[in-house]
Amino acid sequence: MRLLFTALGAHGHLFPLMPLAAAAREAGHHVVFATANDFRPTLEKAGLEPATAGLTIGEAFAAQFPGFEPGLARRELPPEELAATIGRVFGRVMPERFATDLRGLFEQHRPDLVVYEVGNPGGLFAAKTAGIPAIGHGFGRVSSDGLMADIDRSMREYADELGITEEGPAWGTPFVDICPPSVQAPEFLASAHRVPLRPVGWSDSGELPDGVADHSRPLVYLTLGTTPMSKQGVLASAIAGLSGLDADVLVATGPSLDPASLGEVPPNVRLAAWVPQSALLPHVDLVVHHGGSGTTLGAFAAGAPQLVLPQGADQFANAEMVLSAGVGTRLLGDEVTAESVHSDAARLLSDSAVADAVRGLADEVAGMPSPAEVAAQLPQYT
The missing domain is CATH 3.40.50.2000 (Glycogen Phosphorylase B;)
Incomplete structure (x- = not known):
């Protein structure tokens, strides 16, 4: 089976999917992992086939703020404008770029299934418009509070333009959920088609600092x-x-x-x-x-x-x-x-x-x- 995994170009979005992608590869499936080019070395080191798609978070914000520097928008924009901008970056700018790039990748790697990280609905939108089955993959507790409301609004507008009628966060697809049920949002537990998955840590390999494995005090x-x-x-x-x-x-x-x-x-x-x-x-x-x-x-x-x-x-x-x-x-x-x-x-x-x-x-x-x-x-x- 050919699988295409996709996640935003950030450690916190990429790493939660890595254990399942590695397990799928070990099971004999052909796995391609599409994300920002910055993470190509990480994917190659993990033995996964990388493909470039989308923008890093920094690149997406730079497209909205000329001369962008980390923290610049947070310091200089009024809270309402900042929230709307964050909503647009995560809800429209990044999904639209990912969806565009993935449609091109589908011509090279026509997958049987797209596993999309739910912070990157561009993977879902590309799959739906191409008629390819998709399954979401969460990275923690599902929330619709605060900034998520602005992000969801921008996502919904883009989905409407594409003719996608399902609602988030799962958008009508199954949802791989790595959050323990006892701390997951009750409304999500009641409505989603959950596929529970143990949260398994993933980080680049390296040596532990001296003394960590046999420390004598806390x-x-x-x-x-x-x-x-x-x-x-x-x-x-x-x-x-x-x-x-x-x-x-x-x-x-x-x-x-x-x-x-x-x-x-x-x-x-x-x-x-x-x-x-x-x-x-x-x-x-x-x-x-x-x-x-x-x-x-x-x-x-x-x-x-x-x-x-x-x-x-x-x-x-x-x-x-x-x-x-x-x-x-x-x-x-x-x-x-x-x-x-x-x-x-x-x-x-x-x-x-x-x-x-x-x-x-x-x-x-x-x-x-x-x-x-x-x-x-x-x-x-x-």
Whole structure:
């Protein structure tokens, strides 16, 4: 069977699909993975056949903002205009470009099934207009709040132009859902054709930092993700708070921030531009992070409590999910101070009720179907 996977050009959108794509390849299917050209090396390293389609998020915003720089729109646009622009970028600019590019790819690789990441409905729209079966693949809890309403509005307008009448987020197709049911949106659970899939972490391979696998005292992992944003102040406050714990602190600063810009840090803190997160999480006692879906679900699976410092997009919904599940807490905006981070982190490292909730959620994740099991189901959707 010929499969075409497609995802937006961003780690948080690409990586959730990688385990299923790899499992489908291992099952003997011909897998082509279409995304922005920046991720070609990642796909090749994973043994997947890459194809170039669409834009990166940065390229899409640059098309809307001449002279675009990360954080520029967030700082300079009024909130209503910013929300409308984000809605247009994710709901129209990127899907339209992906749909155009994929139609060309279909002429070279006529797939039996398109597996589209739901943040990239261009994959769905291209498949529907070409008469090819499609199945969605989620990356976390399904939300229609906040910015998602603006994105959905732009998507709906584009779908109407194409004559597509079904509604999102699944648009009438089956939906591979990697979110544990106990924390998934109830309205989505009640209405969607779900195909449950265990969230399996994926990151580029690499060596764990020295001492991680056999640490003798609590290990705290701090990350604000890989997407460029103005985050130096939040990281500095978090580092200051966490460094006062009787714990070791490992900080992944991400590719957009030079670790040297944070200055000298206390001896129990280590800075790294990148770590192999999926390999790291099982060794971590607490995850302090931005609320990205990959980190949130990875911590669920690893059985680690979470302190979430959301910065944008779906991160606020993920922070609420963590709080509601009893597996962690959150700090919003000006609440992020060294003192509050220290206090919350210290409590999460010792709270037995949180530890019980974390174990229960990890058991739920472990009981979900594996990528190999779901890959075996894909032929029935053609």
